[in-house]
Amino acid sequence: MIDLRAWQLAFLRQGRSDWETYQRIDDPAWPTCHRLHFLQMATEKLAKALLIAGDMPLDKITHTHAAFVKFMRVARKNHNLQKELGMTYSQIIAHFNRLLPIAREIEILAPTLAQVGPNPEYPWLDNTGQILVPVDYSFPRIKLLQSQPGTQLLRHIRYFFVAFEKLFL
Amino acid sequence: MSQNHQPIESVVDKLVHEYFEADEHLEKIIWIKSPKPEIRLIEVNAQTVTTNDVLSFYFPPSDEIPYAMKIAEVTPAEWQRVLQNEIPLPVGWSLENRQEFSRELVAV
Numbered sequence: 001m002i003d004l005r006a007w008q009l010a011f012l013r014q015g016r017s018d019w020e021t022y023q024r025i026d027d028p029a030w031p032t033c034h035r036l037h038f039l040q041m042a043t044e045k046l047a048k049a050l051l052i053a054g055d056m057p058l059d060k061i062t063h064t065h066a067a068f069v070k071f072m073r074v075a076r077k078n079h080n081l082q083k084e085l086g087m088t089y090s091q092i093i094a095h096f097n098r099l100l101p102i103a104r105e106i107e108i109l110a111p112t113l114a115q116v117g118p119n120p121e122y123p124w125l126d127n128t129g130q131i132l133v134p135v136d137y138s139f140p141r142i143k144l145l146q147s148q149p150g151t152q153l154l155r156h157i158r159y160f161f162v163a164f165e166k167l168f169l
Numbered sequence: 170m171s172q173n174h175q176p177i178e179s180v181v182d183k184l185v186h187e188y189f190e191a192d193e194h195l196e197k198i199i200w201i202k203s204p205k206p207e208i209r210l211i212e213v214n215a216q217t218v219t220t221n222d223v224l225s226f227y228f229p230p231s232d233e234i235p236y237a238m239k240i241a242e243v244t245p246a247e248w249q250r251v252l253q254n255e256i257p258l259p260v261g262w263s264l265e266n267r268q269e270f271s272r273e274l275v276a277v
Contacts, residue, residue, distance in 0.1 A: 050226040050228075051224055051227075052227075053239075054224070054225035054259060055260045055261055055262060056224065056225055057260055066222075069217075069218045070218065070220065070224050070226070070242055071226060073214075073242055074240050074241075074242055077188070077228070077238070079228075079231040079233045080228075089187055089188075090190070093192055107218075
């Protein structure tokens with residue numbers, strides 16, 4: 001018998017550690033790729049912590065990487081979250097819709113989803129046949145994180161980790 | 170502590186209306202009936218991302234919804250693949266005991 005709660009808390013603990021690391025290295029002195037790598041991993045594990053209690057097989061959860069956007073879309077239906085944010089369902093739908101494109105940019109940083117494109121872990125070939133290395137790449141699309149919706153999304157991610165037990169357990 | 174004093178059918182009905190009203194892109198909601206006191210929903214929405222999975226997220230009971238909820242969102246194409254058994258459902262879920270709600274059939 002799998003102890004779902006124990007697995008859920010284990011994913012949450014690792015996600016919190018990824019998030020804390022992201023915050024510690026969220027400094028221009030660190031290469032962008034490393035910051036984004038930890039941000040992508042933190043959000044993936046945040047979503048997976050909720051999938052574990054949702055009847056998903058553990059091996060499937062471990063191997064999937066596209067969970068964060070669906071988490072953000074479904075989390076809007078959580079009444080605890082609506083109450084905490086002081087929003088109705090309609091309001092939170094509209095609010096999160098502005099954040100979802102940025103969430104998707106974070107999600108597709110995972111090498112499996114990035115396929116042959118920019119990712120924060122492995123070198124890739126660009127359209128001209130040049131080898132690009134994550135540590136040398138500026139990740140221009142992820143500059144959306146510095147926009148107002150981007151900072152709101154980061155604030156929500158932080159809140160999800162801080163208040164996970166209150167919202168989701 | 171939440172109490173299940175509301176019949177599950179009426180809670181699902183309330184949620185279905187709320188979800189259709191708030192999201193114009195929501196095409197269909199499938200209620201997968203469970204022997205457990207929980208609400209399992211699959212929402213078919215063309216706006217969601219394709220993952221080729223039925224990713225079911227768990228929410229605990231709340232004051233407003235006194236049942237645990239497990240919600241998944243799929244694209245219309247993914248839903249067709251679920252119906253053809255090409256994409257598996259979460260563990261313990263079955264299409265045999267389901268109720269479908271279409272926007273056209275739900276007066277929003």
